[in-house]
Amino acid sequence: MNIHTYEKLWLIAAMVLIVGFIATITYGSVGLGITMVGDQQDTVEPTELDDERFSDPRVAQVGENEYEAYVTAQMFSFQPDPIEVPEDSEVTFYVTSRDVIHSFSLVGTNVNTMVIPGEVAEMTVEFDEPQDYGVVCNEYCGPNHHNMEGMVHVVPEDEFDLTELDAEAPDEVETGDDIDVTATVENRLLDPIETTVTLEIGNETVSEDVTIDGGETDETTFTVDSAQLGEGDHEWTVTVDEHTDSWTVTVVDELEDGDADDDADDESNENTDAGDDTDGGENGTEDETDTDETESDASGGDDE
Amino acid sequence: MTNTYIESFPAEAKVVRAAFYSSFLALAIGGLFGIIQTLHRTGYYRFMDSADYYTVLTAHGVLLAITFTIFFLVGVFTWATTTSLDRPVEDIRFTWAWYGLMVLGTVLTAIPIFAGFTDSEMSASVLFTFYAPLQGHPLFYFGLVLFVVGTWLAGVDWFRSWWAWKQEHPDERIPLPTFMVLTTTLMWYIATLGVAAAILLFLLPWSLGLVESVNPLLTRTLFWFFGHPVVYFWLMPAYMMWYVLLPKISGGKLFSDPLARVVFVLFLILSVPTGIHHQYLDPGIAEGFKFIAMTNTMFLLLPSLLTAFTVVASMEHGARQRGGTGYLGWLKALPWRDPVFAGMALAGLMFAAAGFSGMINAGMNINYLVHNTFWVVGHFHLTVGTAVALTFMAVTYWFLPQVTGKALWSRSVALGQVVLWFVGMTFMSNAMHRGGLLGIPRRTAEPQYEGFEFEAAVGSVGELDAQIALGGALLTLSLVLFFANVVGTALNSRSDDLPANEYADTLSGPSDAPLVLDNLKLWTAIAIVLVIFAYSFPLLSIIERGGLFGPELTELPVSIGLGLEYLWVTTVSTVTAAGETAITIIAGVSS
Amino acid sequence: MRISKGALLIVIAFIAPLIVELRTVLAWVNVELTLLESAVLGIGLIGVILVWALWPQEGTSESAG
Numbered sequence: 001m002n003i004h005t006y007e008k009l010w011l012i013a014a015m016v017l018i019v020g021f022i023a024t025i026t027y028g029s030v031g032l033g034i035t036m037v038g039d040q041q042d043t044v045e046p047t048e049l050d051d052e053r054f055s056d057p058r059v060a061q062v063g064e065n066e067y068e069a070y071v072t073a074q075m076f077s078f079q080p081d082p083i084e085v086p087e088d089s090e091v092t093f094y095v096t097s098r099d100v101i102h103s104f105s106l107v108g109t110n111v112n113t114m115v116i117p118g119e120v121a122e123m124t125v126e127f128d129e130p131q132d133y134g135v136v137c138n139e140y141c142g143p144n145h146h147n148m149e150g151m152v153h154v155v156p157e158d159e160f161d162l163t164e165l166d167a168e169a170p171d172e173v174e175t176g177d178d179i180d181v182t183a184t185v186e187n188r189l190l191d192p193i194e195t196t197v198t199l200e201i202g203n204e205t206v207s208e209d210v211t212i213d214g215g216e217t218d219e220t221t222f223t224v225d226s227a228q229l230g231e232g233d234h235e236w237t238v239t240v241d242e243h244t245d246s247w248t249v250t251v252v253d254e255l256e257d258g259d260a261d262d263d264a265d266d267e268s269n270e271n272t273d274a275g276d277d278t279d280g281g282e283n284g285t286e287d288e289t290d291t292d293e294t295e296s297d298a299s300g301g302d303d304e
Numbered sequence: 305m306t307n308t309y310i311e312s313f314p315a316e317a318k319v320v321r322a323a324f325y326s327s328f329l330a331l332a333i334g335g336l337f338g339i340i341q342t343l344h345r346t347g348y349y350r351f352m353d354s355a356d357y358y359t360v361l362t363a364h365g366v367l368l369a370i371t372f373t374i375f376f377l378v379g380v381f382t383w384a385t386t387t388s389l390d391r392p393v394e395d396i397r398f399t400w401a402w403y404g405l406m407v408l409g410t411v412l413t414a415i416p417i418f419a420g421f422t423d424s425e426m427s428a429s430v431l432f433t434f435y436a437p438l439q440g441h442p443l444f445y446f447g448l449v450l451f452v453v454g455t456w457l458a459g460v461d462w463f464r465s466w467w468a469w470k471q472e473h474p475d476e477r478i479p480l481p482t483f484m485v486l487t488t489t490l491m492w493y494i495a496t497l498g499v500a501a502a503i504l505l506f507l508l509p510w511s512l513g514l515v516e517s518v519n520p521l522l523t524r525t526l527f528w529f530f531g532h533p534v535v536y537f538w539l540m541p542a543y544m545m546w547y548v549l550l551p552k553i554s555g556g557k558l559f560s561d562p563l564a565r566v567v568f569v570l571f572l573i574l575s576v577p578t579g580i581h582h583q584y585l586d587p588g589i590a591e592g593f594k595f596i597a598m599t600n601t602m603f604l605l606l607p608s609l610l611t612a613f614t615v616v617a618s619m620e621h622g623a624r625q626r627g628g629t630g631y632l633g634w635l636k637a638l639p640w641r642d643p644v645f646a647g648m649a650l651a652g653l654m655f656a657a658a659g660f661s662g663m664i665n666a667g668m669n670i671n672y673l674v675h676n677t678f679w680v681v682g683h684f685h686l687t688v689g690t691a692v693a694l695t696f697m698a699v700t701y702w703f704l705p706q707v708t709g710k711a712l713w714s715r716s717v718a719l720g721q722v723v724l725w726f727v728g729m730t731f732m733s734n735a736m737h738r739g740g741l742l743g744i745p746r747r748t749a750e751p752q753y754e755g756f757e758f759e760a761a762v763g764s765v766g767e768l769d770a771q772i773a774l775g776g777a778l779l780t781l782s783l784v785l786f787f788a789n790v791v792g793t794a795l796n797s798r799s800d801d802l803p804a805n806e807y808a809d810t811l812s813g814p815s816d817a818p819l820v821l822d823n824l825k826l827w828t829a830i831a832i833v834l835v836i837f838a839y840s841f842p843l844l845s846i847i848e849r850g851g852l853f854g855p856e857l858t859e860l861p862v863s864i865g866l867g868l869e870y871l872w873v874t875t876v877s878t879v880t881a882a883g884e885t886a887i888t889i890i891a892g893v894s895s
Numbered sequence: 896m897r898i899s900k901g902a903l904l905i906v907i908a909f910i911a912p913l914i915v916e917l918r919t920v921l922a923w924v925n926v927e928l929t930l931l932e933s934a935v936l937g938i939g940l941i942g943v944i945l946v947w948a949l950w951p952q953e954g955t956s957e958s959a960g
Contacts, residue, residue, distance in 0.1 A: 002816040007563065007613060014609040018602045025598065025667050029591075034669040036584060036591040043588070043849050047856050095587075099857075100437045101520060103585075103676055107743035107756060110672035114585045116521050117437060118855040121587035134756030138676040138745035140431050142438070143355035146750040641901030650905070657912075719901065723908045730912045738919065762922040767930055771915075 037113045037121050046098055046117035053094060059085060061162060061190050071095045073102035073115045075142050078135055078150035085127060086160035092124045100141045106152060107134040127154045162188035167238035167245040174255050175231055179224040183238045187212040201236035202229045226251045307804035309706035315396045316386050319403055320379040321707040327375035328790055334367035335783045342776030344749060346769035357749035358429045359420035365432030371410050373538040376696050378458045380541045381485045385462045387805060388479035389469040393461060402457035409451030416441035433527060436518045437857045442511040445503045452496050459489035477814040478822050480561055481548050487568040488540040490828050491533055491575050494835060498529025519854030521588045522846050528579035536575040538688050542695040546615045549699060551808035553645045554622025554638060559614045561810040562817035570607040573831045574600055577838030584671045588849055593842040594668055601666045608659060615652055643715055647698020647722035651691050658686030661737060679740025682733045690729050697786055698722055704793045711799040713792025717785050724782040732775025735768040903948050907941055
């Protein structure tokens with residue numbers, strides 16, 4: 001075959017270019033450790049997602065400065081949202097979909113993966129400085145695709161915790177009974193935390209310092225005298241660091257059975273009857289069916 | 305008496321003309337949808353609900369990426385085989401049959417897409433990639449199948465011509481244009497196996513309710529088995545024009561016939577085993593498979609780089625024949641006044657830029673930064689949207705006289721049109737690339753979010769939007785000029801003073817090319833072996849992991865029962881409603 | 896005319912990508928052009944090219960110089 005000299009030179013230059021490209025990419029993988037999203041994870045059932053990672057999408061600490069984030073994508077949101085991680089941390093994201101193909105992409109970074117139902121994308125990311133990143137779904141997933149967004153907050157070390165707060169108190173008590181407000185505080189970090197549990201009810205504020213070991217759960221119970229609050233609705237708030245949980249307790253003259261609720265409403269302005277000591281304070285159920293454990297969730301635990 | 309194509313092959317000229325007009329119709333509708341999207345995305349003018357954006361986007365993608373390009377391709381390839389073999393098609397009825405099948409397929413596919421604008425239950429707003437579990441109406445998949453079968457039969461037609469020719473010319477080399485047609489067709493046969501499997505085995509039965517579920521990663525992988533080589537299917541007719549027409553228009557000869565054959569053989573072998581590079585970020589495919597796809601992709605740069613050399617060398621040869629001198633001074637001697645030449649040269653220039661952004665996409669780990677961002681949209685508006693589309697429009701100015709026997713309506717308008725396309729695409733594509741680097745996603749109706757904003761490195765996002773809208777407006781204007789020329793030419797009367805139907809001679813002819821280059825069986829076998837290497841293990845692994853029919857899925861939007869009566873009713877109501885919608889849209893645009 | 900009208904048109908069209916990309920390139924060396932400045936630069940460049948192209952070549956016209 002007759003190939004012109006210039007064409008030969010061009011051919012050689014082209015081959016050098018191609019081999020050079022492959023070499024740089026290989027260096028990026030081997031030398032810099034930029035690994036690809038691959039097949040490391042087993043498949044899952046997208047309509048169930050009942051394993052312990054995705055039944056409760058969250059951030060978990062697995063080592064010093066090492067975290068895992070279990071994220072689900074569904075039409076048209078991400079869970080959890082926002083995702084909060086500390087600065088100078090190494091976070092491994094596990095992302096899967098409950099329905100169609102989505103993506104999980106941190107705007108302005110190279111953190112980017114497809115999210116395919118049945119498959120789990122695994123991606124390890126190093127975060128340095130505190131910064132807020134937007135998360136977009138960049139694969140068309142349905143008519144509201146453009147509204148699918150989330151946030152990743154990289155926060156300063158001292159502002160970061162993995163504390164779960166859940167506070168409970170009865171809905172209704174009779175005047176004179178004690179109101180027990182129980183704050184359940186879980187420390188999902190590996191290290192112990194020292195913090196303060198604070199209850200605000202009416203004009204009263206009570207607090208208690210607690211130390212919770214890593215992975216442990218602490219229960220603090222505050223007892224408040226309903227007589228001091230007086231009859232009526234009283235909002236209470238439990239605060240641990242930035243986490244709050246609040247609901248309302250109603251102090252009534254006399255607890256009545258089931259169908260008398262309407263009367264109780266009408267009579268809420270009657271005088272207090274301090275001597276009555278009927279034990280009605282424990283009608284709050286204690287079951288923990290609340291699966292939607294978004295942090296600083298404000299729903300009253302025992303309302304249902 | 306002239307020596308145009310229509311004089312030599314009057315019957316074939318009709319088919320080629322019909323194919324071109326079909327492709328232009330798709331270009332017109334697709335282009336209209338393009339400007340609607342441009343204005344909607346950037347927020348300059350939104351007259352429809354954002355959910356309808358995706359219906360517009362589906363139509364834009366299918367009509368331009370499939371219908372426009374492939375109808376033009378079958379026209380060019382039919383011209384190329386008949387002209388270079390110097391023989392009519394074997395049976396003109398067969399030729400019309402595959403053309404008719406392609407038209408029917410397009411119409412059947414378009415019905416459910418356009419039904420997406422109506423209240424009917426029928427819809428196929430699943431975009432050009434139709435990733436499951438998003439589900440389109442069965443008619444959408446069925447129409448695509450018919451269309452692809454039409455292209456297969458077109459390939460049979462070209463092969464028949466070649467076989468018949470070979471009987472009469474047993475010792476001759478395959479003429480270069482026919483060689484290009486045959487290698488491209490073989491590549492297409494291998495490539496379309498992927499989409500045929502995806503649709504016939506999985507998506508169509510699933511949309512009909514015959515199977516419960518599909519494996520989304522499997523159908524997606526099969527789509528990209530086809531989805532990358534289809535890119536070369538669009539590109540090959542453009543390459544052919546650069547090889548066989550551009551040197552002629554430049555006033556010279558093709559630099560090297562053997563190297564042209566090498567390039568097309570490389571495309572035959574390397575086009576298919578690369579599709580996984582669209583899935584670099586897919587979970588469930590091992591890194592090793594991605595690396596293999598990347599290596600193949602990088603070697604695919606070789607034929608394009610060789611083409612760049614040959615095209616420029618051929619142009620220089622032409623310029624020197626025309627009296628050009630000097631290191632770069634010869635550039636001045638090229639026929640820039642000729643829209644056919646200027647359009648192809650500008651398209652080639654843009655393709656060089658597209659090559660650079662393509663190398664970024666191909667880089668496995670650099671791809672993280674740009675995958676599914678607006679960057680990618682910028683990239684393929686340079687490739688299919690300019691290298692291919694602008695070349696097609698430019699050569700249309702040469703082909704129209706050939707297939708109609710009428711002189712071009714206006715060469716000046718034509719020159720303005722190709723230049724306008726170049727400038728418009730410069731603005732639009734540059735802003736898309738830059739937007740992608742900021743993380744702005746592709747395929748979204750409103751890339752404006754509540755919780756955060758994109759931070760521009762240079763200028764602002766608002767400026768990028770303005771640049772996109774400006775580019776889109778220029779491109780639309782360019783399209784209007786193009787159609788004015790097509791219509792104006794059709795209305796012209798027959799002319800006796802037209803250029804002859806000829807293509808470029810070669811400096812280094814086929815006798816310099818080793819015989820083995822013409823051994824199509826060998827290259828096809830190598831291509832198949834490479835496909836098996838690149839795909840069998842990934843496919844097996846995907847099936848092993850997720851099952852042939854995948855996990856339980858929720859079908860979206862709905863599964864549609866298929867009574868004949870129901871089909872009839874929806875079809876009729878859809879056609880009428882689609883007409884109304886089209887009028888509304890046109891009214892909306894002009895208001 | 897130093898170049899043909901067709902070539903002049905192409906050269907002017909080619910200014911578009913140059914100006915558009917120039918902005919990004921200059922930002923690398925910390926020169927930030929505004930939109931207006933780029934537009935003015937582009938029009939200026941086109942003006943220079945026009946003058947160069949339309950200026951009668953020496954020897955072909957008496958009015959030169």
